[in-house]
Amino acid sequence: YWGTELYPRIFGIDIKVFTNCRFGMTVWALLVCIHALKSFELYGFVDSMFVSAVLQLIYITKFFWWEGGYMSTIDIMVDRAGYYICWGCLVYVPTFYASVSMYLVQQPVHLGITWSSLILLTGILCIAVNYLADLQKQEVRGTGGKCLVWGKRPNIIRAKYQLENGKEKESILLASGWWGLARHFNYLAEIMLALCWTVPSLFVNIMPYSYVIFLTFLLIHRSYRDDDKCGDKYGSFWVEYCQMVPHRIVPLLF
Ligand SMILES: NC(=O)C1=CN([C@@H]2O[C@H](COP(=O)(O)OP(=O)(O)OC[C@H]3O[C@@H](n4cnc5c(N)ncnc54)[C@H](OP(=O)(O)O)[C@@H]3O)[C@@H](O)[C@H]2O)C=CC1
């Protein structure tokens, strides 16, 4: 179920790049377009479908833009290519992640220009925060901490860790900017964004909210998994970071 190989290749093709990045994300985007086209064919322009589809498509485009950063996440560095990842990315992501659009084909909602614009702008803001947080970490590490974070010198911990062969290495833990608000503020933006592309379906049925609910559980669980992973890797340096940034996802709350 969890797999054995970390980076399997078939005929030179990296299986995890294919499943996690290319197939799942592309079919998700295609299904959003297919549902939006069907809705247009049935009812003409529907603002709720437009807002939801545009947010999902911007998010997927952002994913491809940032794909290099995804290569250093738990999915690629820790999870092996087993049933969990393969079924998850080949079947679960395209179908379940696009389920709000599928729902809106059956249940069109007219939001009006004010609500549509408000939801669209909030969603775009969430995508920007999620992207900027991921980028900030990459930039600080890429420059060895010699950059500005929100206009100031970053607060960093130079964390030492050991490789399996005993060699000592160093990495940077950022404790300011987005990474000073909470240890995974990027997850909060991710959940708020999913809410933005779901809320156009209003509150008649719980079905379209399945993805937001799933994502909330997934990311809370992931924040614990990441704490374990980083605690094992960085030891006392991670404890120091947790003392500086005590909250996991929501500043002052959780
Ligand atoms: N829609 C979905 O289904 C999901 C979307 N996502 C999104 O994917 C993106 C990547 O998420 P994910 O990989 O889970 O997690 P993060 O982007 O939060 O990365 C966690 C890793 O970053 C490093 N790190 C942790 N804290 C710091 C710090 N303060 N400074 C520098 N480096 C740090 C550690 O790795 P290292 O070993 O390098 O130190 C840690 O394992 C996010 O935008 C997330 O929202 C994630 C899961 C599901």
Ligand SMILES: CC(C)=CCC[C@@H](C)[C@H]1CC[C@H]2C3=CC=C4C[C@@H](O)CC[C@]4(C)[C@H]3CC[C@]12C
């Ligand atoms: C129980 C079950 C079916 C779990 C799903 C497992 C996987 C399919 C998902 C676990 C983590 C997910 C992802 C992580 C990070 C991502 C970056 C984001 O910008 C786009 C989505 C994704 C690639 C996402 C894809 C599904 C998972 C691998």
